[in-house]
Amino acid sequence: MTYPTQPEASHFIDGAYVEDDSGAALPVIYPATGETIADLHAATPALIDRALAAAKRAQPAWAAMTGTERGRILRRAADIMRERNRALSELETKDTGKPLQETLVADATSGADALEYFGGLAATLSGEHIQLGDDFIYTRREALGVTVGIGAWNYPTQIACWKAAPALACGNTMVFKPSETTPLCALKVAEILKEAGLPDGVFNVVQGYGEVGAGLVEDERVAKVSLTGSVPTGRRVYAAAASGMKSVTMELGGKSPLVIFDDANVEDAVSAAINANFYSTGQVCSNGTRVFVQDGIREAFLARLSERLGGVKMGDPLDEATNFGPMVSARQREIVEGFIARGREEGARLVAGGGRPTGMSDENGYWVEPTVFADVTDEMTIAREEIFGPVMSVFGFATEEEALERANATIYGLSAGVFTRDLARAHRFVGKLQAGSCWINTYNLTPVEAPFGGMKMSGVGRENGQVAIEHWSQLKTVYVAMGEVEAPY
Ligand SMILES: NC(=O)c1ccc[n+]([C@@H]2O[C@H](COP(=O)([O-])OP(=O)(O)OC[C@H]3O[C@@H](n4cnc5c(N)ncnc54)[C@H](O)[C@@H]3O)[C@@H](O)[C@H]2O)c1
Ligand SMILES: C[N+](C)(C)CC=O
């Protein structure tokens, strides 16, 4: 099967597709050609209200089902997603420009993993019993209520599922707003959940720009907001949620370090640096864009990296042989090119890339070459700011202490990696890294079993793993008295 790129309508509310042409135009662009592949509309205030009302109405009955019943629906949806992985991946590729080689293994598949994992966990939700003499206390793990998910554009299906799966497992309902840049696949997630038996109103999708997100966050019916996006947006959303005393999960940006010691396996370290910088054309929050290579192997590392970049294959993202796609949008390419120019101006040494690839269309596809800067210093703009594109900065270092201090010298704390054959050093080092996800001798693996999220400015809360349940539910404490009630008078 193939999904048409134009969906039946822009929004999915209360179990059905809904359109309102009076909403702002939201064209969907295929980043490899610049072609408009769908015309959607942003949600109007009336549609936002309709979605939240549907979620509010559906929530009590959804929460009243047993966890086993809720989980069965999520697991059925996981199976359907896997059966349709190719069609979903093709649609994701058209929406994001990411090569099909990637979307086939990292998007709907990861979404299905989350639905399966939290579908399984749904039946395990429980409280505790605390005996106090004859009296006792028990706790109930309850849903939060109506929740809002807001997505970034790099992993649209995955983000929708990483939020919806634990939210729904816990008995919440959700209104999800995809990124305006990649709005298509969340609608398919909604369709599939419905097909799997999800009651109407439990998962709704509304499209729109930032103000639609803001409208959702500010609504008093909403108990929790989970955002995947940039730090500036995170600040705004967290502040708006705080004034309504809402819970939040913030999955934000990063400028993560990848530290490679002299004793590392250079071939593996180069592979990891490639995965940590050029996968999804560098549009990955957890990317290890600050690559610290110890002095003894730095030139060998750079030489081997340059050779390995000969294996980059740009081209039609729908061709499974293509392993590097365009940037998601003209705007994002402009931002990345601005950073590359700054890197040059500030004196970093360009080792690879740095421009638009020859032979690829300049006007339409938003192409940028995989770019490597060496001799980068900690003060340079490219060393400090999240670029969100295929730009690797390579730094030298002499000692473990120095590497640790410089790795942590950032406002961000999403991820970090260390390569060494000395495992005592590896554990000692990650013990002191200020990052939510650390990898030893690999990079960027984010299975759903692993809690994922940021320290410092990179976020609040965790997605995935069992701990996500705590972020999508609340505890009620019940004290039960077995005797008479004493009072002073
Ligand atoms: N930690 C993670 O899991 C993770 C994953 C992917 C991307 N990211 C981060 O996301 C960023 C790139 O994505 P982006 O450019 O789409 O981010 P963005 O912050 O521009 O937008 C994210 C989402 O927030 C919405 N939004 C914007 N203003 C809003 C407001 N005032 N209220 C409510 N919603 C609002 C947008 O419409 C979009 O849906 C990068 O910084 C990247 O690191 C983080
Ligand atoms: C969560 N992750 C790393 C797969 C995608 C973030 O951009």
Ligand SMILES: [K+]
């Ligand atoms: K798009």
